[in-house]
């Protein structure tokens with residue numbers, strides 16, 4: 116006789132993560148603006164390195180990702196021995212949850228924060244706790260107000276996905292200062308390279324300031340290597356020692372390591388991606404505002420757009436309207452934002468298409 120096995124508590128409470136849609140039925144060349152991948156794609160040098168490693172597929176990866184960590188260290192001015200690489204920063208988020216939280220513990224994040232935090236918490240049997248936001252922005256006081264004796268980790272996406280908003284460096288510093296020392300603060304800076312604000316900081320100095328801050332980064336966004344799964348964390352020595360025990364010995368595959376390394380060397384490509392984003396972030400935001408839509412000011416490579424609540428003019432209808440025109444954006448219901456859609460900055464013609472489509476949508480629906 117067979118029985119259905121019972122997993123550890125928390126696991127079946129997880130709503131499985133659903134990524135951005137990538138195809139539309141009957142649409143060969145859909146415009147995909149649903150997963151925040153960089154518009155320009157990866158550096159040609161990364162693609163070259165990826166192809167070249169195909170002759171080495173029989174070899175295990177360098178489990179320590181030495182060349183990659185050395186290059187990251189040189190580029191960012193960090194000690195390579197304080198860097199841990201992961202199969203995407205999602206893996207690092209998961210490892211941190213496994214290392215520092217468990218049943219009976221609480222994992223704190225802001226209400227519209229990145230979904231992975233709650234998933235990672237539940238995955239280890241911990242309780243996810245969401246703090247309210249102010250103007251769709253993480254609120255340091257609200258986060259601090261939710262801290263309890265059971266809080267073990269605070270995850271802060273800065274800038275946040277899907278809102279695109281950020282918390283200024285002095286406020287992040289105050290958050291760390293006012294959190295109990297026993298709470299780990301994880302600064303998820305997945306979009307750091309896109310941010311052009313003098314009061315923004317990804318968090319290196321805070322990591323250096325003690326034993327209880329970690330900064331995570333990714334190659335999925337501006338480097339556009341999401342398919343290879345590559346992320347990294349800058350950590351205090353005590354956290355490095357923990358993550359290196361917990362991670363798989365070969366958690367980062369060779370393709371990711373060589374392509375990531377090559378991508379780091381192509382600063383011109385990164386600069387093009389940044390400039391492209393800056394250009395369209397402003398333009399698309401303006402164009403959508405001129406349509407009467409509310410656009411949350413974003414410093415990432417995407418915008419969160421709020422639609423009217425009335426049936427026929429709402430986000431769901433807009434999503435369907437865009438899909439009929441072959442444009443895929445992100446529905447953010449599961450982030451508690453049912454009135455909104457998240458639109459990734461894409462190529463010139465894609466931005467023209469989405470702008471035109473939403474102009475048409477708002478024009479059509481205005482007349483009713």
Ligand SMILES: *Cc1c(COP(=O)(O)O)cnc(C)c1O
Pocket residue numbers: 151202203204205206229272274275276303305332333334335336341344345346
């Ligand atoms: C996309 C994203 C990540 C993660 O990406 P990986 O592909 O797992 O490196 C992490 N945090 C935020 C806020 C993101 O939007």
